[in-house]
Amino acid sequence: MIDESTEPGTGSRNIPALLAELRSRKQSRTVRLTGSPGGTLHLRDGLVVAMETPAAPNVESLLLKSGRITEEAWSAVCAADTTHDRLAEELVAQELVGGGELEIISLSALFDAAFALSLSRPDGWEVTDPVPVLYRNPGITPERLVAEISRRTELLADRPGSVAEFARTRMQLAAPAQLPGAVGALPARLQDVLTNTDGRRTPRDIAFALGRGLFAVMLDLRRLLALGLVQSSAPVAPQRPSTATRTPSAPVPAPPAAVPLPRRLPGRNTPAPTGTPSETP
Known part of the structure; x- marks a missing residue:
């Protein structure tokens, strides 16, 4: 009661x-x-x-x-x-x-x-x-x-703590020489994520830049990681959200659990x- x-x-x-x-x-x-x-x-x-x-x-x-x-x-x-x-x-x-x-x-x-x-x-x-x-x-x-x-x-x-870690990890493009051919076959939403992946942005930054949800952007980044088109850079300190610019043109993430x-x-x-x-x- x-x-x-x-x-x-x-x-x-x-x-x-x-x-x-x-x-x-x-x-x-x-x-x-x-x-x-x-x-x-x-x-x-x-x-x-x-x-x-x-x-x-x-x-x-x-x-x-x-x-x-x-x-x-x-x-x-x-x-x-x-x-x-x-x-x-x-x-x-x-x-x-x-x-x-x-x-x-x-x-x-x-x-x-x-x-x-x-x-x-x-x-x-x-x-x-x-x-x-x-x-x-x-x-x-x-x-x-x-x-x-x-x-x-x-x-x-994909492992304990991975989602929280992924959410605060900066992402960058991988193998830029191979990108032009691979990008053309991707859905527009994945191309938009790639456009905003620059080595400074976290998944949150990309979500704000695109006007999309954080979870949806993290799913797309997982897909791009599996395709070898992006790779993780340095994670951002967990004490505060990343303050990288929120305008289109660069990357971010890596994984965590609740x-x-x-x-x-x-x-x-x-x-x-x-x-x-x-x-x-």
């Missing part, structure tokens, strides 16, 4: 337990994760509707960097909704993006941020009142979120050093 009189999150040992508690209470809250890279989780009636982190593109980045909408159109939408509480409705009302497409993009950004956050251990968290966020989806249960993170991690992992989330110590929101086997944001 959860004591409804207690502040949400005070008895939770880790993020999965916290989300389960908020779900059971059908709470609408914002959870701010501290640490590197850190992030924000948004819940409505106990369901996760959005997650944001510097480690993965959010809905705004996916819309703008992919060219789906222009900077001018985005500014007009923000001007029409100064509270930023109805951005999704404004985007659809101004016919800048279809409702169904925006829902797909919203869910994609949510799952991608959850995956990115699962690759590092948060220092702690703070539960606050809900704040406005751009989303258009019915919400995801904590159980489904954890299952999707596990699925993505398993698809990318890190178990920490337990909370009684009376505070700072996790203990040991974690649970669950891998959530």
Whole structure:
């Protein structure tokens, strides 16, 4: 039994337990994760509707960097909704993006941020009142979120810790003399990844440059590694996300696995050093 009189999150040992508690209470809250890279989780009636982190593109980045909408159109939408509480409705009302497409993009950004956050251990968290966020989806249960993170991690992992390592590794082109002939036969999305592989960028940098999800870019880089068209360069220190330029024209990655989330110590929101086997944001 959860004591409804207690502040949400005070008895939770880790993020999965916290989300389960908020779900059971059908709470609408914002959870701010501290640490590197850190992030924000948004819940409505106990369901996760959005997650944001510097480690993965959010809905705004996916819309703008992919060219789906222009900077001018985005500014007009923000001007029409100064509270930023109805951005999704404004985007659809101004016919800048279809409702169904925006829902797909919203869910994609949510799952991608959850995956990115699962690759590092948060220092702690703070539960606050809900704040406005751009989303258009019915919400995801904590159980489904954890299952999707596990699925993505398993698809990318080739050894313990490999996914987290891959996510922070810079990538560079391999055998440049052979590239012209090989590149022509590749799908356009893989060619775009190659164009942005320059020895300085990590998978995150390439994802931001292309306006694509981190997970999707990491899958494509795995394929290019298997084809011998890219190779890993130096990994970036795990303390903070790479700050390489996010504009098209260069590379990145190498592989990692989800890190178990920490337990909370009684009376505070700072996790203990040991974690649970669950891998959530």
